[in-house]
Amino acid sequence: MKKSIVIFGSTGNLTYKKLLPAIDNLIRQKRLKKDDRVYLLARHDISLKQYIEDAKKQVKEMLDWTVLEEVLEFVYFHLNQIEDYQKLNHRLKDSGYTDNVFYLALPPKLFPEVAKGISASGLVTKGDASKRIVFEKPFGENLESARTINRELWRYFDESQIYRIDHYLGKEMIQNILVVRFANRIFGQTWNHNTIRNIVIIAKETEGVMSRGNYYDKIGALKDMLQSHLLQMAALIGMTRPKTFQSEDIKDAKVKVLNDLKLDSSSVVFGQYNGYLDENKIADDSQTETFIFAKAHFMNDKWRGTPIYFITGKKLDEKRSEIIINFKDDTNLNQIFSNAKPNNTKLVFKVAPEDGVKFQLNVKQPGLSDEIISGHLDYCHTCNWVGNTTEAYEKLLFDVLNNNKTLFTRWDEIEVMWEIISEIQHMNIPLHVYDDFDHLKEIILTEKGVDIDAL
Ligand SMILES: NC(=O)c1ccc[n+]([C@@H]2O[C@H](COP(=O)([O-])OP(=O)(O)OC[C@H]3O[C@@H](n4cnc5c(N)ncnc54)[C@H](OP(=O)(O)O)[C@@H]3O)[C@@H](O)[C@H]2O)c1
Known part of the structure; x- marks a missing residue:
């Protein structure tokens, strides 16, 4: 089955410094195949070529951009517009991507809004193990806000679909x-x-x-x-x-x-x-x-x-x-x-x-x-x-792609x-x-x- 990773917040420090190098390594080790896809979502109307030029200025490691380019797709996306989630859902389905990881490399305050969009558009259906959603730390700002965020997430997803990262x-x-x-x-x-x-x-x-x-x-x-x-x-x-x-x-x-x-x-x-x-x-x-x-x-x-x-x-x-x-x-x-x-x-x-x-x-x-x-x-x-x-992020991405929750x-x-x-x-x-x-x-x-x- 073809796999995809959808990154929300693809113009952030985490994506440039950790996720892209991890993806590059997974491709080198043939853990991600050429017909797998990485969708890079951002609120900037630019081409993939432009994205890569910008990324090259941020990424420290020597990545194989030619190979990476074959699996990367750039998506102009607004987090607060439900039509963008729906269009993405069609795009994934039409291209045959049904085993999907949604990675929220975003400030935590955006987690509830994005989780809601992902659920309402049908990108992830509660209980469907072929759809996983990854949240970065910090999960909330204190006990109360963490509980509020979590209650929200449990409305839309099963605990089995939720991957909370602590990269250590x-x-x-x-x-x-x-x-x-x-x-x-x-x-x-x-x-x-x-x-x-x-x-x-x-x-x-x-x-x-x-x-x-x-x-x-x-x-x-x-x-x-x-x-x-x-x-x-x-x-x-x-x-x-x-x-x-x-x-x-x-x-x-x-x-x-x-x-x-x-x-x-x-x-x-x-x-x-x-x-x-x-x-x-x-x-x-x-x-x-x-x-x-x-x-x-x-x-x-x-x-x-x-x-x-x-x-x-x-x-x-x-x-x-x-x-x-x-x-x-x-x-x-x-x-x-x-x-x-x-x-x-x-x-x-x-x-x-x-x-x-x-x-x-x-x-x-x-x-x-x-x-x-x-x-x-x-x-x-x-x-x-x-x-x-x-590297930590390579292992964690590999595990989430393979439904292994031990390190989350x-x-x-x-x-x-x-x-x-x-x-x-x-x-x-x-x-x-x-x-x-x-x-x-x-x-x-x-x-x-x-x-x-x-x-
Ligand atoms: N960086 C790390 O090493 C690291 C390590 C551990 C955990 N984390 C966690 O990972 C997450 C992302 O961190 P980061 O360092 O990548 O943060 P960042 O550099 O500030 O990037 C955040 C990303 O979110 C996007 N974004 C922010 N507000 C938005 C909005 N209102 N609408 C649409 N997009 C918006 C930004 O897009 P624009 O470029 O358009 O602003 C950017 O792509 C955070 O939860 C952080 O705590 C990061």
Whole structure:
């Protein structure tokens, strides 16, 4: 059956930076065939040639535009005109495209209107599994708006047809977390508060908001990162073994542990980088946070007393996204090995920019000395891999084309993630203007008593 992807918002950053390169890769790997189609919808009356010329200025990767041109079709489209949806429906049917993905690469406030048009025109009929609809994050702006959007969507579509994207779930190492945890028995008995001292989830960026000020200023780090990517990572680390490794059972296990997760609102630090207010399209008096630190706990027997620390922000000292599992020491460590390094054993899931797993442990220094040093067992996920590894969006597009929902978020996941941050959203947390990460570390240490370097 011929497949099509219909992109609403084809002149946006997401399409240029992520979707077109992903489509190019899918074609190279013959996962999209020459008679499949990608319809690019936009409110500009231009030709496909013109679209491609504009896109070439935005896309960084070297794409095979000649091959791409064969599958791309440009559609001049107005989101608020039902006739445009009806014309598109005829065009798809007349060309024999009945297995269709509708991708909303649009600002979230347009989701309800477009969903309504897609449904009213018959482009998607409720319950028809050959028609899927993809929504980008953020899904809503708070618990209430997310519920309102979702209620709207459920009027028109079955949950089985709705694909909510959190692109972190498409990253190789995020997919690898469950494999490392559950395909290696040594972690079975040790993955709990008895053995694990704390969990640190970090997503640091060196860049500022760049050209995305308009979007970011309304969102901030709490919603852009913590509510979605970081909580998803926490769920994958904290969940118990699912009944099976099928999509729904994994989601059940994630929702269960997320329901136990409580943020300690008194621990939260908000920061805004110095110079943020001078960036393009940022309100002069913006109070948007570009950094957040928070401590949380899973309130259950498995994790009793093991804190989780979340650290994420822009304009920091390094680009690094990692999950660090810090293990406890043997209580007699120093009696047995007086020069062992305390709190030295850790497992690190490296998510970006490299992907891999690192295990750090106490080892003897080579040679005549009795010194104990830190040793590292370092697995690089991609270094020895012959062939391309997939980028997140390529994997996610491939899965939605093949009706595989494992890496997409179910409504109850989104709902509980909004619930977790809801209290903080309603609090008036002071905003610290920071020059660098050291500045923030000092605030976290002096105000919250947490020494980030020692975590
Ligand atoms: N960019 C990323 O890396 C990224 C990552 C994760 C999630 N997302 C999510 O993906 C979605 C799109 O993001 P983006 O960065 O591509 O945003 P963007 O650069 O602002 O592009 C938005 C697209 O929506 C169109 N649009 C906006 N308002 C419209 C209207 N009233 N009528 C018709 N078209 C309209 C724009 O068309 P015009 O060109 O005509 O204005 C453009 O094609 C958002 O939900 C965002 O949160 C983006």
